[in-house]
Amino acid sequence: xxxxxxxxxxxxxxxxxxxxxIGLLLSGLGLGTPWMAAVNPVQAQVAGFCQLPNQVLLExxxxxxxxxxxDRGAQERYQALVRQHAQQLAQxxxxxxxxxxxxxxxxxxxDLNPGVLDNIMDRVVSxxxxxxxxxxxxxxxxxLPANDVPSLWQPVVRRPExxxxxxxxxxxxxxxxxxxxxxxxxxxxxxxxxxxxRPDRQAxxxxxxxxxxxxxxVDTNRTDVDIAKGDVDRVFIDPYSPQARQDFAQMLQRxxxxxxxxxxxxxxxxxxxxxxxxxxxxxxxxxxxxxxxRQTLIARALNQKGRAVIEQFLSQGSLSATDxxxxxxxxxxxxxxxxQGRLVASPNPSPLPPASARINRLQNDxxxxxxxxAYQGVVDFLVAGATQVQRQGIPSGAxxxxxxxxxIGQGFDSRMQPWDRFPRSIxxxxxxxxxxxxxxxxxxxxxxVLAKASGVRLSPVLAGNWGGxxxxxxxxxxxxxxxxxxxxxxNSVSHFDFSWQEAQFSNARRSCxxxxxxxR
Numbered sequence: 316x317x318x319x320x321x322x323x324x325x326x327x328x329x330x331x332x333x334x335x336x337i338g339l340l341l342s343g344l345g346l347g348t349p350w351m352a353a354v355n356p357v358q359a360q361v362a363g364f365c366q367l368p369n370q371v372l373l374e375x376x377x378x379x380x381x382x383x384x385x386d387r388g389a390q391e392r393y394q395a396l397v398r399q400h401a402q403q404l405a406q407x408x409x410x411x412x413x414x415x416x417x418x419x420x421x422x423x424x425x426d427l428n429p430g431v432l433d434n435i436m437d438r439v440v441s442x443x444x445x446x447x448x449x450x451x452x453x454x455x456x457x458x459l460p461a462n463d464v465p466s467l468w469q470p471v472v473r474r475p476e477x478x479x480x481x482x483x484x485x486x487x488x489x490x491x492x493x494x495x496x497x498x499x500x501x502x503x504x505x506x507x508x509x510x511x512x513r514p515d516r517q518a519x520x521x522x523x524x525x526x527x528x529x530x531x532x533v534d535t536n537r538t539d540v541d542i543a544k545g546d547v548d549r550v551f552i553d554p555y556s557p558q559a560r561q562d563f564a565q566m567l568q569r570x571x572x573x574x575x576x577x578x579x580x581x582x583x584x585x586x587x588x589x590x591x592x593x594x595x596x597x598x599x600x601x602x603x604x605x606x607x608x609r610q611t612l613i614a615r616a617l618n619q620k621g622r623a624v625i626e627q628f629l630s631q632g633s634l635s636a637t638d639x640x641x642x643x644x645x646x647x648x649x650x651x652x653x654x655q656g657r658l659v660a661s662p663n664p665s666p667l668p669p670a671s672a673r674i675n676r677l678q679n680d681x682x683x684x685x686x687x688x689a690y691q692g693v694v695d696f697l698v699a700g701a702t703q704v705q706r707q708g709i710p711s712g713a714x715x716x717x718x719x720x721x722x723i724g725q726g727f728d729s730r731m732q733p734w735d736r737f738p739r740s741i742x743x744x745x746x747x748x749x750x751x752x753x754x755x756x757x758x759x760x761x762x763x764v765l766a767k768a769s770g771v772r773l774s775p776v777l778a779g780n781w782g783g784x785x786x787x788x789x790x791x792x793x794x795x796x797x798x799x800x801x802x803x804x805x806n807s808v809s810h811f812d813f814s815w816q817e818a819q820f821s822n823a824r825r826s827c828x829x830x831x832x833x834x835r
Contacts, residue, residue: 430831455507524599
């Protein structure tokens with residue numbers, strides 16, 4: 316999800332119009348025996364969450380290794396255990412809160428080595444998870460075979476020996492064999508650094524009023540990504556850009572051809588900045604100066620005066636009484652400047668009050684229009700992706716930060732993630748990553764979202780580890796028990812992420828040191 320390296324329109328009547336926005340704003344691994352012996356396959360068990368005993372996974376690993384080396388008897392016994400544990404998982408989850416317990420997972424090309432993907436899914440089952448969110452698009456890479464990746468992107472799997480393999484399709488198959496639903500987890504407005512370096516895609520990038528793209532904010536040497544707020548390999552696109560939408564839709568269509576059980580959209584927002592820049596306090600702070608966003612904003616004008624003042628506001632960042640008086644003279648037959656969502660008592664007063672008496676209200680309305688426009692771009696981009704998924708009969712959802720849609724003083728959180736305006740026909744996955752030394756702030760974030768999620772399938776995302784305090788957070792079971800007690804109506808939870816729970820195993824996979832067919 317956001318921070319994944321470490322751990323971020325159909326019927327128009329169903330979605331908010333610009334007028335509603337303004338109203339709202341105005342109102343407020345070669346794996347051999349030595350490696351196996353050095354690492355426990357799972358951490359300490361936690362009772363009550365459908366987890367399997369450690370020795371069961373060890374037995375499956377032993378059978379899997381033998382089966383990978385050609386032992387047919389071991390293969391039969393291994394497959395029998397896979398079916399048995401799938402049935403047990405389904406029965407346990409049906410009677411155990413939460414009924415959906417999911418985990419986020421990044422796969423590597425070496426997971427295509429014999430037995431590795433099977434073992435990953437076995438470990439997922441052993442933890443009691445019946446859903447897994449497999450990362451399919453991140454950092455400009457796509458989890459598809461090289462011959463089926465759109466030319467804009469790099470394939471995750473690049474080794475020649477795996478050229479004919481489809482890691483995503485295999486993951487979906489092996490997950491389902493174990494009773495696991497496999498969702499495709501994709502970055503959305505963050506297209507990756509390589510996209511931002513393409514000369515033919517510069518017009519598709521999000522720009523602020525200082526002419527900057529988010530590529531200029533990337534520190535390629537930084538490793539201390541803040542899991543609660545940071546961005547990785549961040550190059551954000553203009554959500555109004557037709558080119559960016561087309562590029563994303565092409566990638567998404569390839570993913571949908573694998574028929575995942577669902578699609579989760581991540582990075583449905585703008586980049587978070589640091590220090591004073593973490594709050595957008597001026598129009599030039601908004602990422603609405605890309606070609607698509609600018610043209611769409613100007614097109615929201617309902618008369619010539621509206622168009623003129625929006626254009627000047629974008630060019631100058633403000634408007635003076637002198638500027639407004641000049642616009643009045645240019646279009647003498649029109650009254651007030653108008654645009655979608657602007658409500659004025661008398662749109663065509665006669666005579667028109669002097670510019671000096673109207674400029675403060677106009678400035679404020681333009682400021683709020685700019686903010687609403689930035690927010691609407693995020694919503695529209697999500698709706699476009701979710702609609703594409705839902706047309707295939709596949710559910711979709713979005714991950715978001717509960718605190719990323721807030722007014723801060725007279726400004727806005729720079730991420731500008733209006734999750735409370737996300738479609739209610741999709742799943743909401745709030746990343747409850749708050750840190751306060753206990754579970755209270757985590758529960759508060761879930762409650763905040765739940766209060767605005769009537770009729771929505773809600774699935775909080777938790778960060779941490781089983782069995783003890785980790786990464787400045789209480790154990791996963793402590794967080795889950797607190798959520799269950801405070802919000803028992805929530806019956807779906809996910810954990811970020813597999814690599815936190817299986818750090819050594821994940822590092823070995825990443826460096827191709829896991830292979831169950833190895834004899835060493």
